[in-house]
Amino acid sequence: MSTTRPYSPGDRGPESEAAVADAPEGPASTAAVGRQVRRLSLNGASGIVPLARDFARQALQAWGWLPAAGADQRAAAEDVLLVVSELVTNACLHAEGPDELWLSSDAKVLRIEVSDRGAGQPAPRTPHRAGRPGGHGMFIVQRLCLDWGVVRTPGVSGKTVWAELSAPV
Numbered sequence: 710m711s712t713t714r715p716y717s718p719g720d721r722g723p724e725s726e727a728a729v730a731d732a733p734e735g736p737a738s739t740a741a742v743g744r745q746v747r748r749l750s751l752n753g754a755s756g757i758v759p760l761a762r763d764f765a766r767q768a769l770q771a772w773g774w775l776p777a778a779g780a781d782q783r784a785a786a787e788d789v790l791l792v793v794s795e796l797v798t799n800a801c802l803h804a805e806g807p808d809e810l811w812l813s814s815d816a817k818v819l820r821i822e823v824s825d826r827g828a829g830q831p832a833p834r835t836p837h838r839a840g841r842p843g844g845h846g847m848f849i850v851q852r853l854c855l856d857w858g859v860v861r862t863p864g865v866s867g868k869t870v871w872a873e874l875s876a877p878v
Contacts, residue, residue, distance in 0.1 A: 745772055746813045751797070751806070761797040761810050762790055765821075768812045774877060785877040788853045792872050793821055795846040799870070800825040808867070818855065819874050826867040830859065 747768045751757050769775045769786050777783035793810070800807035804827025811822040833848040850857050850872050857872035 744813055744815045749810045752808045758797050761793050765793040772814050782877040792850055795849050796823040796870055799846045803829055817876050822869050822871045824869040
């Protein structure tokens with residue numbers, strides 16, 4: 710279900726992209742009405758995957774996903790943390806390392822974006838073999854997310870891999 714398109718069905722459109730580009734790093738901000746955004750620079754950082762998970766956990770706490778009120782909300786938060794780990798790990802292993810992690814959330818969708826300098830195209834390993842070590846990251850992302858894809862900017866090296874998950878009800 711990998712698609713390369715500028716905007717997914719539930720994505721922020723061009724009208725809010727400028728506001729998101731100016732979103733501050735670190736604490737939560739509201740880039741568009743009802744949408745909260747957090748950004749973390751990963752360029753040159755060490756311990757990138759745990760750093761990204763901790764950052765995502767703090768965002769989920771700020772946005773009221775954690776501490777979880779029930780099993781469904783706890784599962785939704787765990788899915789977000791797993792997808793963050795998989796996307797960041799994939800950038801570390803296959804794309805010259807991640808540059809930045811963006812998290813944005815509104816009442817319905819949480820979006821994860823990981824930018825990197827790599828030229829490759831992420832895809833679930835086909836056929837997926839559950840018993841083999843490694844190669845499960847994009848399969849997991851595909852299974853847990855509403856949608857995911859890749860955005861490239863013409864003339865700029867690298868890409869942004871994004872994934873969207875449902876907000877808990």
